[in-house]
Amino acid sequence: MSEINEIMQQAKAAFEVYSKTTPAQRAAFLENIAEQIEAKREQLTTKAHVETHLPLPRLNNEITRTTSQLKMFAAYITEGSWVAAAIDNQPSKPDTRKMLIPVGPVVVFGASNFPFAFSTAGGDTASALASGSTVVVKGHSAHAGTSLLVYAAIQEAIRLSGMPEHTLQHVLGPGNTAGKELVMHPFTTGVGFTGSYKGGTALMQYAAAREKPIPVFAEMSSINPVVLLPDTLTQNAAALAKKLAGSVTLGMGQFCTNPGLLLGIKSPALETFLSELGEEVSQVTPLPMLHEGIHTNYQQGLTEMLPYVVYKGEGEPARAIAMVSAKDFLNIPHLREEVFGPFSLLVTCENKAELKKALQSISGQLTATIMGTDKDLAEHRDIISLQTSLAGRVIINEVPTGVEVNSSMVHGGPFPATSDARFTSVGATAIQRWVRPVCFQGFPDALLPEELQNANPRGIWRTVNNEWKNV
Amino acid sequence: MSEINEIMQQAKAAFEVYSKTTPAQRAAFLENIAEQIEAKREQLTTKAHVETHLPLPRLNNEITRTTSQLKMFAAYITEGSWVAAAIDNQPSKPDTRKMLIPVGPVVVFGASNFPFAFSTAGGDTASALASGSTVVVKGHSAHAGTSLLVYAAIQEAIRLSGMPEHTLQHVLGPGNTAGKELVMHPFTTGVGFTGSYKGGTALMQYAAAREKPIPVFAEMSSINPVVLLPDTLTQNAAALAKKLAGSVTLGMGQFCTNPGLLLGIKSPALETFLSELGEEVSQVTPLPMLHEGIHTNYQQGLTEMLPYVVYKGEGEPARAIAMVSAKDFLNIPHLREEVFGPFSLLVTCENKAELKKALQSISGQLTATIMGTDKDLAEHRDIISLQTSLAGRVIINEVPTGVEVNSSMVHGGPFPATSDARFTSVGATAIQRWVRPVCFQGFPDALLPEELQNANPRGIWRTVNNEWKNV
Structure with a gap:
């Protein structure tokens, strides 16, 4: 109990710093994680093969997918339009400007069937880190060793990128107890899970029973x-x-x-x-x-x-x-x-x-x-x-297996495929699970986030009085 | 019980037709509702004044806000970029294309403090109808007569626009029983509520206890x-x-x-x-x-x-x-x-x-x-x-009262201000509560929704291989 509490305290403290990093800094960090994983490719696939019995070629492909995902999110936040910036500044009306901001620490549960792409540095983690959220990973016990190796790679990237030490933390141990504590902790603001119907619905119930309910994105069961x-x-x-x-x-x-x-x-x-x-x-x-x-x-x-x-x-x-x-x-x-x-x-x-x-x-x-x-x-x-x-x-006329990681992918669907059909756990828009919109009203230009400043210094696509512009 | 069941059956049947209407048809329908309300302005404000004690000038302003909201959503779905269309069709990769689609019937609870703008034809209803969802309104008993008059105006617009009879339905009666039944009904896919903490959290609990949980957007309590x-x-x-x-x-x-x-x-x-x-x-x-x-x-x-x-x-x-x-x-x-x-x-x-x-x-x-x-x-x-x-x-340096209705407004916030900080109940993006993304893979062009066809017949802003285009 006290261990989880300490971890979540650290995750929140790290969030105060990490959430204020620039998209360029976070993009470099994500690229760095990809590099660190690439550098350990052989060690990682060997360990995962022992732990999961998955064939080495498949595991090698999965590592490539995992590093590609990290790089995709780096490119996505660099491009920047994902924040859905909208500016309304018509004469004689209040000046209101909206964009998406990260919410707080996110808890990610590793999946048994994808030791890399849906685990410690998988899509949930990559999208949360991209958004500016800190992450606590609950590693899957079926590939705990692999998970620890990936965690070490991320820690190395944290050091090299100068990110707060607790930007990502890793927890092992019996799934139900630690998992429940993580989801119930007051500092947790969102949950990502890929696994069984039983596991996913249990997390949904914990989240709904909190004093302050939080969103859970659980991808659970599908017969396709x-x-x-x-x-x-x-x-x-x-x-x-x-x-x-x-x-x-x-x-x-x-x-x-x-x-x-x-x-x-x-x-x-x-x-x-x-x-x-x-x-x-x-x-x-x-x-x-x-x-x-x-x-x-x-x-x-x-x-x-x-x-x-x-x-x-x-x-x-x-x-x-x-x-x-x-x-x-x-x-x-x-x-x-x-x-x-x-x-x-x-x-x-x-x-x-x-x-x-x-x-x-x-x-x-x-x-x-x-x-x-x-x-x-x-x-x-x-x-x-x-x-x-x-x-x-x-x-x-194509088979459902094989999920592209791109801007138009939806890996989601009505319950019980997932807990909330309005989101996806694969593809660029997976980031939307970890953010919320904020409207800034009457702000002096210099106090606005760059994405909402008049000069549009980042050159992102946004609407200004309902017109799309990138200048 | 059987009455609510019949209403939800009708809402679902109407959804099958209404969800397939074009944005132009829905925009004309929303404009028509605004016209019908405008035509009854005096009758509506008189009734609301008796029921709510709100001063006539305020009620007149609120009617104007309500019809403006309807017109804003008409313009918003006509412009069309809200569907967040994304196309990926690079050579040697699967052709995947994503957009937002409506989910199904939505239940809207009228608010006591806004007999027009947050009630029968208010923001929840307007955003849901704009998305292609059908709506069942639970009218607030504090202004039941006003609610029925607005309902009659909407029914007239349904007739004149040739929309399915049950595109919007109206329920009165003791709040708790009917409200619970509506939220628990298997055909309900989403809930919009503005009211007390007690009322909102009760609806959240009903929704979480369903065999298939559904999202509730409840705007509840705030000291600002x-x-x-x-x-x-x-x-x-x-x-x-x-x-x-x-x-x-x-x-x-x-x-x-x-x-x-x-x-x-x-x-x-x-x-x-x-x-x-x-x-x-x-x-x-x-x-x-x-x-x-x-x-x-x-x-x-x-x-x-x-x-x-x-x-x-x-x-x-x-x-x-x-x-x-x-x-x-x-x-x-x-x-x-x-x-x-x-x-x-x-x-x-x-x-x-x-x-x-x-x-x-x-x-x-x-x-x-x-x-x-x-x-x-x-x-x-x-x-x-x-x-x-x-x-x-x-x-x-401005006061919080007075909520602009535009593309950058956020009328939402972390719990208990609302049930889900990722959404807003005021402004154009309120529509996002009622839709989910669908990825169409390998579709022949003619079978795709217009928003995703190669020629971009609606000329909407969308990304094609991560580049923003409106051609």
């Missing part, structure tokens, strides 16, 4: 429905099966965007698709899952699906495809729950009306995909619209 | 600290007293931005200020408060402050000024609570250090004001910074 439209099935059943098999089994299915639900209208082509998919999936070479807990959960989930499993590969974890009629899918709620691993459930519908009903029965999602020819898409605008209502990212 | 710096007190004590007396008693203090807390460092000038302020405030002619409940609450609040009251006008409600040392202010928590009415508490500090402690002891605020000469401001950057950390709007 993929609709297979009739014409593309007729024309491309085998190719679609191959593509989706790759996506279902990628990283042994341990991705939030894993396509765990496939839906199609009964046809011979759908049968062909199913058998090709089943063959492909079951023949994928098994690799160890991230940790024992995930493996056990997967085995339990698969056991509940057993009555519907039609293809299952040898060895552990079992790569498997199940099939169920839309009628059963609508009647049996647990079929709509996530089975985190190399598994997908095909729902076979009698017709379009039943397909729509099946889609309407599922909860909020990170992604929703439609596979279709031009003809299909023209005839299924209602299905595209339904999928859009479900998810934060809607995809046509 | 005003810091009076030494040099300006020496130079302008009388003028400051006059200015603040006007703000404290405006509308019998029944504004969320009423300056309920004044802070200064002990000096002869502060004593002069206090006596001038006390004289001014107590001499203001009393007018009836909005309703009996508010009056009773004010009397109770004032009774608790009685030991500190130094000036008090004759008649009801009593206009009053209290004074307390910073030491007592720091030790007695109830002195930091809102007394909603024509009252303000002056905290006298021994020195700057004590002034800072007093500021650090108070919770989140809608506004925070600093009165100071150039010399004062230069010497008190730390006080400006502290005030900024407290509030959604920071004001220099």
Whole structure:
């Protein structure tokens, strides 16, 4: 208790200094973190491979993604328009000027399935540091050693960049106790989490029960429905099966965007698709899952699906495809729950009306995909619209796994995909979770933040009396 | 129960149609609502005067503000950049494009103190309708007749604009039961509320207890600290007293931005200020408060402050000024609570250090004001910074009452001023409460919303591979 309290005191004290650094200083700091991680690349991937069983090439890619994310945020805050500056200074009206400012220390929970990109120096941390928030990371126990090594790299960057010592701090130890204390601490102003539904909703409840509630962004659970439209099935059943098999089994299915639900209208082509998919999936070479807990959960989930499993590969974890009629899918709620691993459930519908009903029965999602020819898409605008209502990212003719890190990415979605569909945890706008707008009224120019000064010294895009300008 | 259920079913059905209207159609609809309200101006102000006791000139101003808000949102969605469109389409990468879309039916609670601008056709409703959300208004019982008249005006606009019949619906009846049912209904996707701390936190708890939690934006309670710096007190004590007396008693203090807390460092000038302020405030002619409940609450609040009251006008409600040392202010928590009415508490500090402690002891605020000469401001950057950390709007040398409706306004702030400091309920960006981002990946151009199509047919400002463009 006293340890967490001390950490949060330090995080707040560091915030008073760090939140007043310039965007250029923070950008250099983020670049420096990327350099320090790059310098330890081999040590980091070796450790993470031992701890997570993830293959080295995947871990190397993940390090590259992590350093790219840090550099993207450096570029984003340097460009500067993200602060959403707006100036109103019409004659005979008050002079009001608005921009986004950081709120205070943020608590970030490391994710088990991404030891780098969603952990200690991952997207939550990078976006929070970019905003001017200090960060306390609760490292994931499944890769504690990796997390400590990344923490050391960040500490080195803090020293080299001259940032306050406690700009980022790192906590290990039993998840529930320390995690709860961190979320409940009065100095915590926001929480980022990627993990299970159970874990995420527990954090939401802690945050809501505080004397002063704070926002939690929890990315939790998603089965990522993929609709297979009739014409593309007729024309491309085998190719679609191959593509989706790759996506279902990628990283042994341990991705939030894993396509765990496939839906199609009964046809011979759908049968062909199913058998090709089943063959492909079951023949994928098994690799160890991230940790024992995930493996056990997967085995339990698969056991509940057993009555519907039609293809299952040898060895552990079992790569498997199940099939169920839309009628059963609508009647049996647990079929709509996530089975985190190399598994997908095909729902076979009698017709379009039943397909729509099946889609309407599922909860909020990170992604929703439609596979279709031009003809299909023209005839299924209602299905595209339904999928859009479900998810934060809607995809046509590509697989949902693989999340670009850019300004237009949304890794979010209606509950229970996340706790708040208005935000994303991946991409540049992930920064919006950690900031709030402030209106400065009647300020002398020199007392305004640079972003709001008349001369626009940073040359950022902003509105002045509702006109966009960068001068 | 079944009535609320039917209303929410209708709101959802209407959303399916209304959310697909074009911005031009919605803008015309909002303009039409403004026209219908304008056409009933006399009837509306007469009714509201009877129900709320607010003076006719104030009510006329409030109608103008309400119709201006509607027109502002019409212009805002016509301009179109609010959807935050971002396109990434670099070669060899997935084509991803993001924009904001409406989420679903929104429940709006009318406020007692603004029968027009924060009620049936007020800012919450206008921003929600602008976004493409349908709305269910829970009218405030203190001005039910006014609310019904405004509802009739909106219904007329719905008919004339050809919008779905249930684009906006209106509910009356006992606040707690109907309100709870509305917030708990599975089809409700967001809540807007302006009122008491008790009411707002109750709604937050209902929303958090739902099977699928939803965001609540509740604007609740604020004492709006005003810091009076030494040099300006020496130079302008009388003028400051006059200015603040006007703000404290405006509308019998029944504004969320009423300056309920004044802070200064002990000096002869502060004593002069206090006596001038006390004289001014107590001499203001009393007018009836909005309703009996508010009056009773004010009397109770004032009774608790009685030991500190130094000036008090004759008649009801009593206009009053209290004074307390910073030491007592720091030790007695109830002195930091809102007394909603024509009252303000002056905290006298021994020195700057004590002034800072007093500021650090108070919770989140809608506004925070600093009165100071150039010399004062230069010497008190730390006080400006502290005030900024407290509030959604920071004001220099103007009074906090009077909220501009524009693109840079923030009527929000850290808890308990509002439930979520990342949003505002006044100004153009109030629309952000009702929308979420969606990323469209791999979409054929013709299937994209216009805002994201290659040709940019609406000519909106957006980023394309991180460059701002409106072509």
